[in-house]
Amino acid sequence: MTENSERRVVSVIVVNEASVLSRITDLFSGRGYNITSLTVAPIPDSKYSRLTIVTSGSVRVIEQITKQLHKLIPVLKVYEHADLVEKEMALVKFPITENISDINAICEAYNGKIVNVGNDVIITMVADEPKRIDHYLEAIKRYNPKEIVRSGAVALER
Amino acid sequence: MQISGAQMVIEALIAEGVDTVFGYPGGAIMNVYDEIYKQDGFQHILTRHEQAAVHAAEGYSKASGKVGVAMITSGPGFTNAVTGLADAYMDSIPLVVISGQVPMSLIGTDAFQEIDAVGISRPCTKHNYLVTDAADLARVLKEAFYIAASGRPGPVHVDIPKDVTAQIAEFDYSKPVEIETYKPNIVGNPRQIKKAIEAIANSKRPLFYLGGGIINSNAAYEVRELVKKTGIPAVETFMARGTLAHDDELLISMLGMHGSYAANMAMSETDMVIALGARFDDRVTGKLSEFAKNAGVIHVDIDPASISKLVNADYPIVGDVKNVVAQMLEKCSEINPDNYESWRETINNFDELHPLTFHEDTDRLKPQWVVKRVGELLGDSANISTDVGQHQMWAAQFYPFSRPRQWVSSGGLGTMGFGFPAAIGVKAAVPEKISINFTGDGSILMNIQELMTAVEKKLPVINIILNNNYLGMVRQWQTLFYDKRHSETDLSVQPDFVKVSEAFGGIGYRVTTKEEFDIALKESVAKNVVSIIDVVVERLENVMPMVPAGGSLFNMMLLEKKEK
Incomplete structure (x- = not known):
């Protein structure tokens, strides 16, 4: 039986303590699970941090991932999202010689804008669903982007 | 109570009701060993290798049902112990393993005997701690014992830098364990x-x-x-x-x-x-x-x-x-x-x-007969440990087990060298029972130095080597699946196991007949000192029946039928 691999977003609430991130990433590498992206930041006014992990695998693998994450002692909760709002940010550096008004118009279409203008380059920021970020990065290719950085996805259940 | 980190370790172990600690001292754990010297709340059993300390703690835990405790130093002391941690993790054995670490100020500097111990133990423990403040020690050690024994049991590793064991801080072991993120479900729906x-x-x-x-x-x-x-x-x-x-x-x-x-x-x-x-x-x-x-x-x-x-x-x-x-x-x-x-x-x-049986059709003793015979002679009065390989499977197949915790073997990890130190731990936990270690001529050499521990601490383990001059299980696979190319599995060159045992102060027998075996076993039981019974068995006996790896359970290779 071949099982279809699908993309899933898993959020993990962990105690904010030393080496907790290694426990999570070791689990993924040790058991052969994929990490497409991973973001982590402290939850305000608490002793916890929240990780958002984009992963992929069959239904059985995803179930194992959530169970194995839950087994780790400092893990408080694991959410495997079904209905979620998901956003990702991308920063892109362009030569200032490119058509800035075109770039700006495209950025606006993807919830973004120019956030920095220097002597040689401009930097744009967009924030949108990860799939839309893919489209955006495709669209700006012709303006010779110098550097691209993606934040990885963050998500909340609706 | 204001005491040192090292004293806290002793106080915590005593508070947990620990009566036996297996270990090996070294630089980074010396403060704790200094306190062990001064106390009389528990006995310390000095093994002759850190791996053996952890296996002994496993054997102790499996036989007694209590949490096993091992103590080791930093660096090589710890890395030697990793096999034991992994073994306990695979077989869900509750252990608390305490290691020394270089002082906090030296962590990250490639100091002498420094290694990232918690980084190494993370994938082979249920949980681990690097203690950075003696004020945390009471909580950490209490959590360690609780986590090891509760839920699905497993080993917990606590790494303590040398300056933390010297640090004076407040110690209060009375606070109940409260881990918000760990609440195993124990009652079925x-x-x-x-x-x-x-x-x-x-x-x-x-x-x-x-x-x-x-x-x-x-x-x-x-x-x-x-x-x-x-x-x-x-x-x-x-x-x-x-x-x-x-x-x-x-x-x-x-x-x-x-x-x-x-x-x-x-x-x-x-x-x-x-x-x-x-x-x-x-x-x-x-x-x-x-x-x-x-x-x-x-x-x-x-x-x-x-x-x-x-x-x-x-x-x-x-x-x-x-x-x-x-x-x-x-x-x-x-x-x-x-x-x-x-x-x-x-x-x-x-x-x-197709009953589970074997044929006595050779001049040499059959290894299965040896296991059966020990069962007939000792039965319930013995606890049975094993190493890993053919002898282990024969022991599992043919020993007449009558109670839980009678059987101590490395299942998940399959660690050769497990049996002897485990049997020492078993004997320390249950002195009134005979402690047998079924082993092979390959496995026994992986922790043979524990003869010294058994002699010193008067823990009379009886090691029964089913000696076929082969690394038998690998040889069996080579015979069956590699067209009899017995690559590096012929162990014809061997020590004189009787003399080895005697050199350490134990006793030994080399046995080729049933009568000799009975005498050797009876004398070993009576003499109450560590023993090696080196039994010369049929060289090419295979463990049967067998499901080849990846095959279906109903498609077994079976023992050939023989006319009676």
């Missing part, structure tokens, strides 16, 4: 249990699949009652040996790669698998897609991640198997044992067709 009981009552060929979790949760006697009341036949995993007594009519045998034909056929023919504390290991299931193909699956396990990991559970029940079996016992009057009479008969027929 009553509705799920009701459904499972109904499913069993409606099945025609149910089968208990008993796993090592039963031993860990001290549930064997409840399980014996459940099996008896329901009249449902049972197979045991390698780890569950001793759950049912060997003469229990409903015990088929061990299943899996070297399980009996009847056990594996029962698993292939059943329509309802009742898995209690078992994890569907690949050595048990063979080819997954053919495993219990037409059966529903009830899976009771304390670890939710074990359920539906490999085989989908139709009736998942998360809980401590002791509680769940007690809950099942209340409801099991719905199950009529008479319904399974023809099923039991079918299984008996399987067993008559």
Whole structure:
């Protein structure tokens, strides 16, 4: 039986303590699970941090991932999202010689804008669903982007 | 109370009721050893290798049901202990292993005997701690014991830098453990249990699949009652040996790669698998897609991640198997044992067709005979440890186990060198029983130095080497699957094991006949000093029957039939 691999977003609430991130990433590498992206930041006014992990695998693998994450002692909760709002940010550096008004118009279409203008380059920021970020990065290719950085996805259940 | 970190370690161990610590001192753990010197709350057993310290703690834990404790120094002391941690992790053995670490100011500087111990132990422990402040020690050690023993048990590693063991801080061990993120579910869901009981009552060929979790949760006697009341036949995993007594009519045998034909056929023919504390290991299931193909699956396990990991559970029940079996016992009057009479008969027929046996058809002793003979002579009066390989499988197949915790072997990790130190731990835990270590001529050399520990601490382990001058299990695979190319498995060059034992202050026998064996065993029991009985056995005997790796349980290689 071949099982279809699908993309899933898993959020993990962990105690904010030393080496907790290694426990999570070791689990993924040790058991052969994929990490497409991973973001982590402290939850305000608490002793916890929240990780958002984009992963992929069959239904059985995803179930194992959530169970194995839950087994780790400092893990408080694991959410495997079904209905979620998901956003990702991308920063892109362009030569200032490119058509800035075109770039700006495209950025606006993807919830973004120019956030920095220097002597040689401009930097744009967009924030949108990860799939839309893919489209955006495709669209700006012709303006010779110098550097691209993606934040990885963050998500909340609706 | 203001005391040093090192004193805290001693106080915590005493508060936990620890009576035996296995260990090996070194630079970074010296402050703690200085306090061990001053105390008399527990005994310290100095092994002659850190790996052996952890295996001894495992043996101690398996035989006693208590948390095993080992202590080691930083760097190589710790890395030597890693095999023990991994072994305990795979077999869910509760341990607290305390290691010294270089002082905090030196961490990260590649200091002498520095290694990232918690980084290494992370994937082979249930949890680990690097203690950076002595004020945390009481909490950390209390949590360590709690985490090791609760839920699915496992080893917990606590790494303590040398300056932390010297630091003076407040110590209060009375605070209860409160870990918000760790609350194992121990009671089974009553509705799920009701459904499972109904499913069993409606099945025609149910089968208990008993796993090592039963031993860990001290549930064997409840399980014996459940099996008896329901009249449902049972197979045991390698780890569950001793759950049912060997003469229990409903015990088929061990299943899996070297399980009996009847056990594996029962698993292939059943329509309802009742898995209690078992994890569907690949050595048990063979080819997954053919495993219990037409059966529903009830899976009771304390670890939710074990359920539906490999085989989908139709009736998942998360809980401590002791509680769940007690809950099942209340409801099991719905199950009529008479319904399974023809099923039991079918299984008996399987067993008559291909019984678990061996042929005494060579001049040399058969290794299986040795195991059987020890069973006849010592039976319940011995605890049985083993190393890893052919002798281990023969011990599991042919020893007449009569009680839980009688059987101590490295199942998951399959660690050669486990048996001798484990048997030392077993003897320390249960001195009134004889401690046997079945071993091979390969395995025994992996921790032979423990003769010194056994002599010094007067722990008279009896090592029975089933000596075929081969690394037997690998040789068997080479014979069967590598066209008899016996690559690097011929162990013809060997020490004189009798002299080795004598050199350390033990006793030794080289045995080639049944009569000699009986004498050697009787003398070893009587003399009460560590012993090696080097038994010359048939060289090319294979462990049979056998499911080749990845094969289906019902497709076994069988022992050739012989005319009587």
